[in-house]
Amino acid sequence: MTSNLVLALTIGGLFACGIYLMLSRNLIRVLLGFLLAGHAVNLLLLASGTGGVPPIVGQAKDGEAMADPIPQALILTSIVIGLAVSTFLLAMAYRNYQVTREPEIPEELEDSEYAGSDPSGGDE
Amino acid sequence: MNWLLPLAVILPLAGAGVTLVASRRPRVQRVISVGVLATQLLVELIMLLQVTANGTMVMHVGGWTAPFGITLVADELAAFMLVVSTIVALTVLVYAISQGMADGSETPETPVSIFHPTFLILATGVTNAFLAGDLFNLFVSFEILLTASYVLLTIGGTRERLRAGAPYIVVSLLSSLIFLAAIAMIYAATGTVNMADLSVKLPQVAPGIVATLQAMLLVAFGVKAAVFPMSAWLPDSYPSAPAPATAVFAGLLTKVGIYAIIRVQTLLFPPGSFGTLLMIAALLTMLVGILGAIAQSGIKRILSFTLVSHIGYMLFGIALASETGLGASIYYVAHHILVQAALFLGAGMIERVAGTTVLARIGGLAAAAPVLAILFFIPAMNLAGVPPLSGFLGKVGLFEAGVQDGRVLALILVAGGALTSLLTLYAIVRVWGRAFWRPVPEVIDPEDERDALQTESGRPLAVRRRAQQEAQRRVASEEAARLPVGMVGATTAIVAVGLLMTFAAGPIYALTDQAAANLMNRSVYVDAVLNSGVPSPPGATGEDGGP
Numbered sequence: 001m002t003s004n005l006v007l008a009l010t011i012g013g014l015f016a017c018g019i020y021l022m023l024s025r026n027l028i029r030v031l032l033g034f035l036l037a038g039h040a041v042n043l044l045l046l047a048s049g050t051g052g053v054p055p056i057v058g059q060a061k062d063g064e065a066m067a068d069p070i071p072q073a074l075i076l077t078s079i080v081i082g083l084a085v086s087t088f089l090l091a092m093a094y095r096n097y098q099v100t101r102e103p104e105i106p107e108e109l110e111d112s113e114y115a116g117s118d119p120s121g122g123d124e
Numbered sequence: 125m126n127w128l129l130p131l132a133v134i135l136p137l138a139g140a141g142v143t144l145v146a147s148r149r150p151r152v153q154r155v156i157s158v159g160v161l162a163t164q165l166l167v168e169l170i171m172l173l174q175v176t177a178n179g180t181m182v183m184h185v186g187g188w189t190a191p192f193g194i195t196l197v198a199d200e201l202a203a204f205m206l207v208v209s210t211i212v213a214l215t216v217l218v219y220a221i222s223q224g225m226a227d228g229s230e231t232p233e234t235p236v237s238i239f240h241p242t243f244l245i246l247a248t249g250v251t252n253a254f255l256a257g258d259l260f261n262l263f264v265s266f267e268i269l270l271t272a273s274y275v276l277l278t279i280g281g282t283r284e285r286l287r288a289g290a291p292y293i294v295v296s297l298l299s300s301l302i303f304l305a306a307i308a309m310i311y312a313a314t315g316t317v318n319m320a321d322l323s324v325k326l327p328q329v330a331p332g333i334v335a336t337l338q339a340m341l342l343v344a345f346g347v348k349a350a351v352f353p354m355s356a357w358l359p360d361s362y363p364s365a366p367a368p369a370t371a372v373f374a375g376l377l378t379k380v381g382i383y384a385i386i387r388v389q390t391l392l393f394p395p396g397s398f399g400t401l402l403m404i405a406a407l408l409t410m411l412v413g414i415l416g417a418i419a420q421s422g423i424k425r426i427l428s429f430t431l432v433s434h435i436g437y438m439l440f441g442i443a444l445a446s447e448t449g450l451g452a453s454i455y456y457v458a459h460h461i462l463v464q465a466a467l468f469l470g471a472g473m474i475e476r477v478a479g480t481t482v483l484a485r486i487g488g489l490a491a492a493a494p495v496l497a498i499l500f501f502i503p504a505m506n507l508a509g510v511p512p513l514s515g516f517l518g519k520v521g522l523f524e525a526g527v528q529d530g531r532v533l534a535l536i537l538v539a540g541g542a543l544t545s546l547l548t549l550y551a552i553v554r555v556w557g558r559a560f561w562r563p564v565p566e567v568i569d570p571e572d573e574r575d576a577l578q579t580e581s582g583r584p585l586a587v588r589r590r591a592q593q594e595a596q597r598r599v600a601s602e603e604a605a606r607l608p609v610g611m612v613g614a615t616t617a618i619v620a621v622g623l624l625m626t627f628a629a630g631p632i633y634a635l636t637d638q639a640a641a642n643l644m645n646r647s648v649y650v651d652a653v654l655n656s657g658v659p660s661p662p663g664a665t666g667e668d669g670g671p
Contacts, residue, residue, distance in 0.1 A: 022294055030290075034533050043302045048312035071311065074260055078304060081267045083299065088274055092293070096283045105477040106283065 007047050014040035025104040027093035031086060038082045045071045045078065128171045129183040129196040132206065133252050135164045140244035147237030149253070156223050157240045161214040161247060168210055176635065177389070180642070182257070182653035186525045186530050188656045191321040195257030197653055200639035201454060205383055208601035209254070211618055211621055212375040213247045214467045215614040219469055220368035221477075222610020238275065246272035246372065252378050257653060258318040259307050262384060266303065270296050276369040277361065287366035287406065293355040299347035313337065320653035321436060323391050323646055337395045342385065342402075347383030347413045351439060352409035355432045359416065362431075363424035367472025374431050375465035379457055382438050386450070390643040391650075395445050402443035410544040417551040423471045423481040423559065427464070430507060433544060434460050436468030440537050442520050445530050451640035452521030455625075455633055457513040461621040463503045469615045470500040474559060476611075477603045481556045490560035492600035495509040497560050499615050503622055504556055508549035514625035519545060521633070564600075 010038025015038050049068030053060050060066050093103070100106055139160030146152040175198055176183055183196040198206070220239070249269025256262040274296075280288040313333055314325040347354040358378070362370050362408055389398075413433025420426045438460070441453025471481055477493050478486040490497040502513075509515040519541060526538040576634055625632060642648045 019298070024646070025290075026292070028451055037298075037301050041301055041308065044305055044308040045311070048308045055544065068315075070317075072156075072307070074307070074311075074317075077260070077264060081271075084271055085267075087294070088271065092274075092278060092286065092289070093627065095278075096286050096290075099283045099286065106287050 001036060002049065007043065009041050011047070012042045014043070025107075027089060027096055027105065031089040032095065034083070034089065037088065038078070042075045042078055045075050126181055126183045128167055128174070128186065129181060129198055129255055130165055130256075132167050132171065133196075133248060133255065133431060135167065136159050136244040136247040140248065143240040143244060144237070147241075150237075153237075157217060157244055158214070158221070158534060159502040160244060161217060163208060163209045164247070165207070165214055166252070168203065168206040170341075171198055172200075172207050173177065175200055176202045176638070178291055182648060182652050182656045184416045185654075190257075190656075191318045193316060193317050194261055195320075195653055196255045197257040197649070198255055199642055199649060199652070201386065201643060204454070204455050204458065204597065204639060205254050205379070206251060208461050209250050209376050210247070211641060212461055212618065213243075213250070213372060215618045216368050216375070216465065216469070217370045218617075219245060219365075219472070219611050219614035222608040222614070223368065226607075236368075238281065242272050242279075243372075245269075246276065246376075246519065249374050249642075250380055254383060257320065259310065259322070260317045260395060263307060265298070266384075267300060270300065271381065273373060277365045277373070279366065280539045282363050284312065288361045291357050291469060292361035295347060295354075297356075299344045302340055302347075303344035306337055308466070309340070310337050310395040318653070319387070319391055320605075321648045323650050324654075326392055326528070327394075334393065335397070338388070338398060341388050341392075342398065345384040345388070346405070347379045347381075349378050349385060349439075350432050350435055351405050352412055352432075352436070353405070355409065355413065355435070358432055359420075359425055359428040359578045367468060367475065371472070373469035374427070374468050375461045378431065379436060379461050382435065382442075382457055386437070386442055386453070386643065389442055389484070390450070391447070391646055395644075399443050399445055400533060402439055403537055406436045406439035406443055407537050407540045408436075409439060410540055411434065414544045414547040414551065418547060420649075421483055423474060423555055424468070424481060426555055427467050427471060430551060431464050431546065434464075434507070436544065437519065437522055437541060440541065441525060442523050443537075444534060444541065446525055446529060447637070447640045447644050449522065449525035449640075450628035450643055451633070452518060452525055454520060454636040454639055456518035458632070458636070459506070459518050459622070459625050461505045462618060463515065465506065466503040466615060466618045466622055467500070469611075469618065470496065470503065472610055473607060473615065474500070476607065477549060477600050478559070479603075483555065486559045486564075487562045488560075488564040493603075493607075495612060499612070499619055500560070501556065502619050504552045506622060506626075508547045508552050512548070513627060514622065514629060517626065517629050517633070519652075537625055566586070 018033045018035070018037025018040060021029045021036065024030060024033070049071035052065035052067040055066040055069045064096065096105060097103060139156055143153045143156050146156065171181065180197060180199040181203075182190075182198075184190065185194040185196060220243070246269050249265045249267075249272060252265035252268065253262060256265055274289065274293050277292060278285045307317060312321065313329050314322060316322055316325060326337075345355070347357075350358040362373060365373070410433050412438065413429050413431075417426045417429035417433060422427060434456075438453050438457050441449040441451075441456065441647070443656040444450075455612070473493075474486065474489065474497050475481050477496060478489060480486060506513040506515045509519045521540060523538045
């Protein structure tokens with residue numbers, strides 16, 4: 001199997017951008033980061049199979065290599081899962097905006113177990 | 125009997141669909157979801173009996189034989205985990221229903237209709253994860269249960285839950301990406317994702333590549349199991365969720381991660397590889413977790429940290445890679461699922477009775493709510509490993525395996541485990557002593573106290589405080605008397621099953637040892653998957669493969 005430098009660099013770049021965006025407090029950035037990193041993984045899956053003519057019986061002539069259909073099936077599943085998670089993240093970002101009027105997740109909180117905590121308990 | 129395997133997955137999934145359709149009829153929803161989980165438990169009990177009697181059960185979905193199609197596999201480990209997890213899911217569901225969370229009375233804006241479908245989808249994901257025979261199916265089940273857990277964790281969409289849910293969600297997404305990337309690389313290296321097939325093919329791959337793949341999988345599962353360097357998300361996100369959600373997460377989600385680690389360590393990779401690293405991670409998980417628990421001041425946070433800490437014990441048994449170690453580890457997983465879920469359910473009742481779980485504000489619950497006191501005391505002592513309870517038996521098994529192993533690091537781990545056990549006792553006794561035994565704390569509210577000091581000092585203040593204490597105790601007793609039967613009953617049931625782990629320790633240990641023996645001898649699993657079904661020449665596909 002030969003390696004494809006352009007594909008490898010694209011995957012690496014997508015991963016780097018995606019992970020960087022996911023480190024943010026802003027949920028929309030997290031969503032965009034997840035989409036980029038998700039595409040990086042999908043490309044990685046695509047790269048894991050071999051190329052060739054469509055894997056349909058009767059299409060390939062003798063000695064012609066067929067494309068491996070399994071990675072494509074895996075990618076399809078992964079895209080569907082990505083859709084579900086993106087929908088949830090969007091809903092969560094919107095809800096967060098409704099509650100806080102800010103695009104970001106609040107810094108600290110009125111966490112019930114922190115407020116009025118035990119002075120001897122030694123929390124932060 | 126192989127049709128039992130898909131049935132265990134389909135039942136909760138179909139239940140989720142029906143409850144979603146019946147979203148305007150809460151009573152129908154309740155009946156369906158309890159009925160579905162009870163039926164599932166029955167199916168899994170039959171499955172466990174079958175597996176122990178006739179060996180590993182394999183189902184090739186759609187008739188496609190092993191390396192090509194989707195395979196569902198139930199060996200002793202999977203069947204045993206299924207039974208324990210469904211017991212927890214069922215009791216927690218009953219608890220949630222009677223608490224009223226499922227009906228939306230906890231917070232006014234909680235969406236009434238989505239609790240039952242989401243909970244059942246979570247159960248589907250957990251079941252499918254235990255039965256998955258290939259890595260990609262395992263990934264899909266992880267996604268199913270994680271997406272359901274995102275919804276349960278942020279249910280109601282309050283500010284606090286969104287805040288607590290965000291880190292959990294981002295960390296989980298990242299670990300899923302790592303897992304999927306690992307699957308892609310494994311496929312590139314071997315051309316298969318079926319675990320039995322991988323078990324045969326991975327040894328032919330260069331050792332350096334195998335180590336990389338193993339490291340990626342261990343990181344992905346380590347995040348889910350909350351192993352030390354990747355555990356910080358857990359105590360931050362769990363305490364804010366509603367009590368039933370926390371209980372089911374604590375019981376099941378981290379343990380699915382542990383299950384995945386057991387599976388890949390025993391089936392895919394060279395025996396004992398990464399052992400030293402896993403042992404160090406186990407030691408740090410135990411110690412850092414329990415020190416965190418000691419520093420906390422809220423019951424739910426303390427419990428979250430003990431949860432992290434005790435993951436270390438399970439990892440210890442896995443790292444030893446011996447039959448005794450694995451057997452004890454599996455026993456410990458089952459014990460810990462039951463005990464930790466019971467404790468979180470107990471914490472939920474404390475919150476209801478005392479109005480808070482902050483230790484500084486509660487006290488005197490032993491007098492006000494004696495039943496609750498007993499229901500909290502038994503799993504608390506069990507968690508700390510007080511003999512003769514199952515926590516003690518599990519730890520003894522692990523220590524025995526550690527001493528048998530004989531390496532210096534294993535002996536250090538035994539010492540670390542004993543220390544962690546004592547510190548757990550300290551942390552949990554602190555909860556018990558403050559919440560249940562001491563009188564109601566004097567200073568309830570700083571503002572109240574300031575008012576009192578401003579008005580006058582001396583006798584009237586003391587009188588006032590005593591009156592306040594008295595009033596608080598009365599309120600707590602009344603609340604305790606009004607605890608719904610379902611909550612108390614569900615917690616009693618789960619505590620009782622936890623005690624069964626002690627009384628039936630002999631047969632259960634025999635079962636887990638058998639499971640460990642089969643895991644150590646990987647040909648049992650591989651033969652069951654690759655040589656079952658229609659004997660067909662390699663490369664041949666199944667027939668049409670209709671459902």
